[in-house]
Amino acid sequence: MTQTIRVGIAGTGMMGQIHAKHLLNIPGVEVTAACGTTIEKAEAFCAAHTGGAARAYEDFNAMLDGETLDAVYICLPPYAHHGQVEAAARKGAAVFIEKPIALNTDIAGRMVTAIEEAGVVSQVGYHNRFGAAVLELKRLIDDGTAGVPTLFDGRYDCNSLHSPWWRDRSLSGGQVFEQAIHTYDLAMLFLGTPERVTGYTANLNHQEAEGYTVEDTSAAVIRFASGAMASITASNNAVPGEWNSSFTIICTKLTAHFKGSNKAEFIFTGGAEPVRREIDAELDVYAAETDAFIAALRGEGAEVCPIREGLRSLRLVEQVMRSADENGKQLNYE
Numbered sequence: 293m294t295q296t297i298r299v300g301i302a303g304t305g306m307m308g309q310i311h312a313k314h315l316l317n318i319p320g321v322e323v324t325a326a327c328g329t330t331i332e333k334a335e336a337f338c339a340a341h342t343g344g345a346a347r348a349y350e351d352f353n354a355m356l357d358g359e360t361l362d363a364v365y366i367c368l369p370p371y372a373h374h375g376q377v378e379a380a381a382r383k384g385a386a387v388f389i390e391k392p393i394a395l396n397t398d399i400a401g402r403m404v405t406a407i408e409e410a411g412v413v414s415q416v417g418y419h420n421r422f423g424a425a426v427l428e429l430k431r432l433i434d435d436g437t438a439g440v441p442t443l444f445d446g447r448y449d450c451n452s453l454h455s456p457w458w459r460d461r462s463l464s465g466g467q468v469f470e471q472a473i474h475t476y477d478l479a480m481l482f483l484g485t486p487e488r489v490t491g492y493t494a495n496l497n498h499q500e501a502e503g504y505t506v507e508d509t510s511a512a513v514i515r516f517a518s519g520a521m522a523s524i525t526a527s528n529n530a531v532p533g534e535w536n537s538s539f540t541i542i543c544t545k546l547t548a549h550f551k552g553s554n555k556a557e558f559i560f561t562g563g564a565e566p567v568r569r570e571i572d573a574e575l576d577v578y579a580a581e582t583d584a585f586i587a588a589l590r591g592e593g594a595e596v597c598p599i600r601e602g603l604r605s606l607r608l609v610e611q612v613m614r615s616a617d618e619n620g621k622q623l624n625y626e
Contacts (some may be wrong), residue, residue: 297589300325300359300385302352302376303367304337307417311365312341314582321586327352327360332507352376361385363413363505365591370395370470371463377403377599381410386589388582390417391477392469393602397610400603407599408518415585415595416602418477420537422580423553424573428479432546432558433482439544439562444522446475446539449530459504466506468493468609472526475537476612477605480512481521482541485604486625488515491612512612514625553577 294517301308301323304526308326313498315321317604323342327349328334334348350356356364356379363386366376373394378386387407393416394400420426448471457463468491480486493507508528515521524546525613530536539550545562587593608625615623 295320297321297362297586298360299365300327300355300361301337301365301367302327302355302514303365303390304328305367307409308337308365308367309569310343310578311367311582312337313574314579315365315586316342318581318583325349325355325361325518327355340417340527353379356383356385357382363388363585366390369457369463370465371457373399373403376431378406381406381412384410385463386413386585387599388415388585389599389602391602391608392465392473392606393599394606395465395469397603397607400606404600404603407485413585413589413595414599415574415581416597416599418474418597418601418605419577419581420474420478420553421481421597422575422577422584424575425548425550425556426481426553427507428571429541429546429548429556429558431480433543437560437562438546438548440520441518441541441543442520443481443542444479444520444524444539445478445541446522446524446537447526448472448475448524448537449527450535451528451530453501453504456503459501459506461497461505464506465609466493466613467526467528468507468512468612469511469606471535472510472524473609475524475526475539476512476608477601478539479524480605480608483516483520483522484516485517486514486608486611487517487614488622489513489608489625490612490620490622491615492620493616496603502577509618510612512615512618522541566579 331350338346364380366389489511493510498504511525547559550556554573558569584596
């Protein structure tokens with residue numbers, strides 16, 4: 293690999309803009325190309341974020357053919373994930389892809405196969421994994437200080453119609469797929485592999501909203517292979533203008549209450565008296581995930597969240613929705 297890492301970005305919306313900013317803050321990294329749904333959007337993106345240094349494209353394959361890229365960031369809505377990962381892998385480019393990596397596990401499985409057969413670095417955009425409090429809890433679980441994880445209780449809530457594609461289940465997968473999947477991913481990070489899944493969903497407050505076919509209320513109960521359990525709920529009926537993610541995890545020697553990936557109260561219960569510790573950090577999780585991806589690409593660190601992790605979490609939310617569609621039937625995670 294050349295000393296300078298050349299990156300192409302597919303998707304000129306909010307996530308593409310966030311990643312461009314952080315990529316350009318890393319020495320030796322250049323954003324050399326960007327692809328939008330129109331050439332005008334791509335040109336505006338390149339002008340705003342690279343001073344016009346990057347070349348603009350409106351076709352992803354044309355960008356791959358016209359550039360020599362070391363990595364590609366795929367920052368597209370879920371419905372638009374069709375073949376970009378496979379094409380980039382064939383070109384030998386590392387792939388960073390936003391979640392959910394696909395709308396079903398068949399498509400996601402083909403992505404994983406392409407990445408692993410090509411042997412390229414990959415990462416899924418589960419930025420909450422990089423929060424200071426999340427990292428600390430994972431360390432305490434791994435080294436035994438926290439004891440055995442037994443219960444995860446998570447919640448995601450907001451109140452917004454979002455974009456037209458988001459409120460169309462055929463395009464976004466729904467709130468469980470597109471937003472709450474972050475919480476499901478954290479449950480798997482801490483508790484391991486699911487075994488049984490039960491889910492319920494409903495549209496309780498948006499029946500009259502035009503084009504709204506996704507759920508606005510959901511609840512799931514998950515049993516893990518370890519015997520641990522999780523309950524995860526989500527709502528799009530909460531406080532307008534707020535996007536809240538919180539969870540509690542109870543281990544045999546520690547209970548942790550999270551207000552976000554950077555903020556938590558740890559209560560250590562393994563001694564004679566409980567000991568409380570606050571974590572209140574301001575770590576930029578988007579910068580941290582890009583730092584980790586570039587480090588892995590340079591051979592300076594391990595892959596933190598490779599694409600197979602995206603398949604694992606997608607399988608879980610797919611089973612939650614399938615269970616809900618079958619009136620809460622308990623399903624195997626498989």
